[in-house]
Amino acid sequence: MRNYEDYEVIRLAKELVAIESTNVGKFEKEIGNFIAEWLERETGLPVIKDEFAPERFNVVCVLPGKVEDPAFVSMHHMDVVPAGTGWETDPFQATIVGNKMYGRGTADMKSGLAVAMITFRDMVKLAQSGKEPKRSLVFIATGDEEGDAMMGAMKALESGYVTGNSFVLDHEPTNNNIYVAHKGKTWFKITAIGASAHGSFPWVGVDAISGMAEIVRNIRNRVNELPCEDESFGRSSVCFGTINGGLNTNMVAESCTVTLDMRFPPNLTNEDTIKLVEEACADACKVVEGLKTSIEVVAQRPCVKQDNSSVLLAKLQEIIEEVTGKRAETPVFTGYTDTGVVAAETGNINSMSYGIVGDKYHEANEWVDLDSVLRLYEISRKIQEEMVFNFE
Numbered sequence: 465m466r467n468y469e470d471y472e473v474i475r476l477a478k479e480l481v482a483i484e485s486t487n488v489g490k491f492e493k494e495i496g497n498f499i500a501e502w503l504e505r506e507t508g509l510p511v512i513k514d515e516f517a518p519e520r521f522n523v524v525c526v527l528p529g530k531v532e533d534p535a536f537v538s539m540h541h542m543d544v545v546p547a548g549t550g551w552e553t554d555p556f557q558a559t560i561v562g563n564k565m566y567g568r569g570t571a572d573m574k575s576g577l578a579v580a581m582i583t584f585r586d587m588v589k590l591a592q593s594g595k596e597p598k599r600s601l602v603f604i605a606t607g608d609e610e611g612d613a614m615m616g617a618m619k620a621l622e623s624g625y626v627t628g629n630s631f632v633l634d635h636e637p638t639n640n641n642i643y644v645a646h647k648g649k650t651w652f653k654i655t656a657i658g659a660s661a662h663g664s665f666p667w668v669g670v671d672a673i674s675g676m677a678e679i680v681r682n683i684r685n686r687v688n689e690l691p692c693e694d695e696s697f698g699r700s701s702v703c704f705g706t707i708n709g710g711l712n713t714n715m716v717a718e719s720c721t722v723t724l725d726m727r728f729p730p731n732l733t734n735e736d737t738i739k740l741v742e743e744a745c746a747d748a749c750k751v752v753e754g755l756k757t758s759i760e761v762v763a764q765r766p767c768v769k770q771d772n773s774s775v776l777l778a779k780l781q782e783i784i785e786e787v788t789g790k791r792a793e794t795p796v797f798t799g800y801t802d803t804g805v806v807a808a809e810t811g812n813i814n815s816m817s818y819g820i821v822g823d824k825y826h827e828a829n830e831w832v833d834l835d836s837v838l839r840l841y842e843i844s845r846k847i848q849e850e851m852v853f854n855f856e
């Protein structure tokens with residue numbers, strides 16, 4: 465059995481877990497400062513703190529190469545979701561049992577972040593030893609990946625550290641898969657507006673809650689009927705995440721609000737989902753007389769399809785197979801990551817995730833397989849050496 469504490473990358477992952485960076489909660493300031501100091505000390509390169517909100521910033525460090533764009537961009541988020549309850553170990557004190565390490569962020573994604581930091585340092589050392597980088601290597605530790613707006617990734621795009629041409633890789637927990645395709649999503653906040661009345665003569669009011677019941681049913685039925693032309697993406701889905709409305713049992717509710725999360729395959733667009741919700745609301749207004757509705761689109765991202773002409777995908781497949789002896793699958797990812805945002809916002813076909821094996825992210829007792837961390841470190845170095853120093 466390996467003594468995992470002998471490995472620098474695992475010791476660093478443990479240190480990162482011990483710096484609480486919950487979103488919502490303590491956010492990224494402390495861990496961002498730690499990473500910035502580490503990069504300065506280990507590489508001697510200038511480090512930029514690129515602010516996207518007050519006291520919240522991405523940490524950026526660039527190893528300049530012969531070609532600036534496309535650069536190779538190593539992009540990893542610093543924030544984690546809150547701990548929640550049900551832990552058997554301290555979520556902010558990584559605990560190693562056998563070949564697993566437990567703690568919030570061990571899988572999503574502080575082990576991947578530690579791999580990225582050390583790989584970046586190794587590449588800088590390689591350049592300093594005389595090997596010329598053919599393209600720039602950009603390290604970005606982002607914030608707010610776990611937030612609704614993914615402000616860190618959006619800021620990195622806005623600041624130009626990552627572009628539609630960049631080769632972009634993150635080490636999210638992917639369980640030996642490569643995630644390059646993403647389902648689209650639209651998030652809504654819908655309010656049904658009625659009119660209050662006494663509960664004993666409700667017919668003089670307009671019941672916003674029964675109006676919302678119609679809206680929910682209409683949306684659910686419409687989503688269930690949506691066609692799916694690409695089986696690999698699976699069907700469209702809707703989740704009604706929250707509902708609020710009414711003041712008292714004996715009063716007709718004058719308003720009711722629902723938030724919902726819709727996901728869809730590539731034969732649909734965000735506009736299609738907005739139209740679907742508008743029609744569902746209009747139909748409800750025909751059934752509940754006097755009902756009014758308001759629709760707010762809270763977040764939207766298009767679908768991202770896999771492009772088999774992607775150079776990064778081909779090289780990554782090759783190296784993964786060389787190291788693990790197995791070819792990585794490329795299933796559709798139902799969620800979104802920073803690299804997914806880059807792909808969606810710019811149409812970049814060389815933006816993807818490949819990382820460790822682990823489980824229970826966003827739950828209690830999150831863990832990472834430490835052998836997969838060591839394997840990832842080997843793959844990370846190989847792909848960066850190939851893309852930054854060898855490939856023209």
Ligand SMILES: [Zn+2]
Nearest residue numbers: 572573609636
């Ligand atoms: Zn993540």
